[in-house]
Amino acid sequence: GPGACTFDSRHLYTKKVCGEGSIRAVSYNILADTYAQTEFSRTVLYPYCAPYALELDYRQNLLKKELAGYSADLICLQEVDKSVFVDSLAPALDAFGLEGLFRIKEKQHEGLATFYRRDKFSLLSQHDIAFSEALLSDPLHKELRDKLAKYPLVQEKVLQRSSVLQVSVLQSTTDPSRKICVANTHLYWHPKGGNIRLIQIAVALSHIKHIACDLYPSIPIIFCGDFNSTPSSGTYSFINSGGIAEDHEDWVSNGEEERCNMPLSHPFKLLSACGEPAYTNYIGGFHGCLDYIFIDKNALEVEQVIPLPSHEEVTTHQALPSVSHPSDHIALICDLKWK
Secondary structure, eight states, X not given: OOSSOTTHHHHTTOSSOOOTTEEEEEEEEOOOHHHHTSHHIXXXXXXXXXXXXXXXXXXXHHHHHHHHTTOOSEEEEEEEEHHHIIXXXXXXXXXXXXXXXXXXXXXXXXXXXXXXXXXXXXXXXXXXXXXXXXXXXXXXXHHHHHXXXXXXXXXXXXXXXXXXXXXXXEEESSOTTOEXXXXXXXXXXXXXOHHHXXXXXXXXXXXXXXXXXXXXXXXXXXXXEEOOOOTTSXXXXXHHXXXXXXXXXXXXXXXXXXXXXXXXXXXXXXXXXXXXXXXXXXXXXXXXOOEEEEEETTTEEEEEEOOOOOHHHHTTTSSSSBTTBSSSBOOEEEEEEEO
């Protein structure tokens, strides 16, 4: 076995399921096997990681141990291989009272998974979309589609991406008047793709607005994911402040020829529940904060944030993943309560 794990000390805070009126939420990019087991990963991305610790069976066992110990009510995962969801995570978490939903990315063999605690929530409806498809065909995004049509190079890039958004509307089993909209996503990863991420998040927020303002008026939202955006990025600023100016530097993130200036806005008052940690992703060549749990600050407040592993724990084996940590990302965990 791995000996002491990076999440052991975190489990001390999450021994019990939190009480009624509170929600423990987890967001975690669990590193898809599709990416962990390539020659590139073994030699370039994670050369410091013992090869056996990149094997799927090894990482799955660690993951199940880690996730089970969080006693969560909501878990949003990114980079979930379909087989991992079906054969491993869904049955394991089912035993701990969690129901799982899966959404594949069309071109990849991985996708998003959302789990919710059965005795706290029931599923009312699902509203998953693929960004490119929604942008092309949904009347909701006509205005954005028209703006984007002026920038064919960027438009083509956005439409090539297979990123998806998973949205589930849940209802409290004890108080049916309490409903919640849980969104989960994994935005485009490229360091110079700030402009693409801005378009993706604009589509996501318009779609969520349709659900939380039109279909279920004034329902609170929790928006989890790997946004591939640091706190200094346009995407983070847009989510946090409700708008982005057309002259923001991220519109030229990939150079002049892919400039696409447009002002955007959304109606939500969102807050990063776990703040802005120094990093949520830690590999040999990079570390930064890319993952967030955004909450509707009108309806929800943060009760506690489960501390992240210490820098010492993260770097015991140089970087992540390692024999004691199954992913290159770190799970975010917080307890929220209804206002």
